Amino acid sequence: MNTVILAAQDPTLADFGKDPWWLVLIKIVFAFAFGLVATLLGVWFERRVVGRMAVRPGPNQVGPFGLLQTLADGLKMAFKEDILPRAADKVVFFFAPTISVISAVTALSVVPFGPKVSIFGHWTPLQVTDVSVAVLVILACSSMGIYGIVLGGWASGSTYPLLGGLRSSAQMISYEVAMGLSIVAVFMTAGTMSTSGIVAAQGDATQLTIAGQQIPAPGWYAILLLPSFVIFFIAMVGETNRAPFDLPEAESELVAGFMTEYSSLKFALFMLSEYVSMVTMSAVTTTLFLGGWRAPWPITLWAGANSGWWPMLWFFGKVIVLVFVFVWLRGTLPRLRYDQFMRFGWKVLLPINLVWILVLSGLRSIEDWQTKDRLVATGIGAGVLLLATLFWPSRKKAPKPPLQEQVNSRPHGSFPLPPMDLQVPPSPRTKRVVAEREPANVVAGSESGEV
């Protein structure tokens, strides 16, 4: 019975593209408004949470709990003077922030907010649209978003923004590779690239048979594909330029990075795009790895958890938890050094990802073997892995000789060292002073006679 309900609720690709124009408009406006409101609340949320982590109140004056602080800041920003640097490339300088915002908001269009619901009598999925390559649309949007930052840095016509732009282009290209590879595991498991299909695939829990009992295993890819999830999340933080990977706008090195020369509304647009992409990326992670709008385990005991408008609540809850993790990371971790950051991306995330995909495809290809064969094959693979880890050449260096030996083996004529035991040696030039007394019983006069 459960599967019947799921089939009725779950949107498939064929359900899209049939809405009347006003419904499409409502959905688009909703997604856009979601991005904007999420920014307003997101900035407030971040400042409050970071404030709490730093044991201070955070914004608490404007509105209840300081909720309207961001609105006030936004209004203030709009009325500030818009400075156009003389060395700036005017057209590109103007377009760069808009590119960022447009690509960040566009990615929201393929994110499923919920199952099919009835809106004014129309039975329609809570998602603007879905295509067979929806996840690639998200990737394309995030890769276009880089242009905003890079061009903003270049068009400012000054050094720090240019450095920030260069950094961000290198950073985002590197981390996009890791991100794309971790999504490959999701594609392989779900068998589809459409976001609604991936959410649906995470709904049917695989049945594990342990000791003759059917136990439903969790269907979330965050658990099934844990390495992919971890790598995706790290790459996502790198892709959204958030701490600890906020190197393009590292304020201690580059003033404000690519947005140093921006002011007024253009600066506000960059801020907007940063927060919208943070929320968008959280929504994408929720969709790809955390079961999308599906309720987590204890709620699923209630039969109606995954139908109607309720799933939107679970979806927003998951997104807020992920945004909290973003803020938590910012409040906790120091910024990485640039070379360490690049090395981490290319030499750690990428190889692990490739090996994991290999392992996963190996596991999938032996799926329909007999249980015994499967166990043997898995055991051989695990054994090889274990041996490799055991006999991997250690990176520990040979122990150094003791300090005194090192000192003694220095070549002749080396600069003098202070003694290792910090005892000041007697100077070779000062003579040893020993009180010389005259012998007590010397016959007087025997030597004085010579004088």
Added chain:
Amino acid sequence: MTTQTVLAAAGQVSGGEEVTFWILAPLALIGAIGMVWARNAVHSALWLVLTMLCLGVFYVLQAGPFIGMVQIIVYTGAIMMLFLFVLMLVGRDASDSLIETLRGQRVAAVVLGLGFAGLVGSGLYRALEGVQAAGLDQANAEGNVQGIARLLFTKYVFAFELTSALLITAAVGAMVLAHVERRKEDRMDQIATMKARFRPGNYPGPKPGPGVFATSSSVATPARLPDGRLTDRSIPEILPVRELTAEDTALKGTDK
């Protein structure tokens, strides 16, 4: 099977497709022309990005969503970004100069370009002559992505692997050519620098400042060592050595 594929198979063009085409086709052309005409290298790259984005949308319109998205992600997102990266390193004011350094270069380029276009066009024409299109229904029967994957990993797997081997060779070659190999021993870390400082024959203390115990406080005046000799170590190497003329050494009349 979407409505797009049905229409495409019937040789018809839907209204939306037509509108999109007539909006984006001029934009794509403007981008192509702008790429050639733009003086600034970065502007040129941006015009090319516009053209590529339009092409990506065209692919999607032609019921090839996967190739369209790959066009945007790979070409526009990664490759053009690398171009921009290099162009930005070159400098933002690097513009084309109109001086012809190679004589007859332009004429040769036009002739060769036309010749190449002719070769490609005629090759395509002859290859497609008398070919019956199988239709999008057949090509996309099991899904667009799956269809491409099947062709790529069965019929064209050899060509595909060969191309990737070529690309890897090119990448490795570029890295070998551009990489300056520094042996591990040559790299000076903090300990190595400290050891070099205290190596016999090297004076580890600070260098004497110029002008110390000298007749003048100029940076060009070498310091005097305790034994009275002048030391060259006290003068920055960047200062040019010059002989003072009589005019230079003459009193300026400032000291009474």
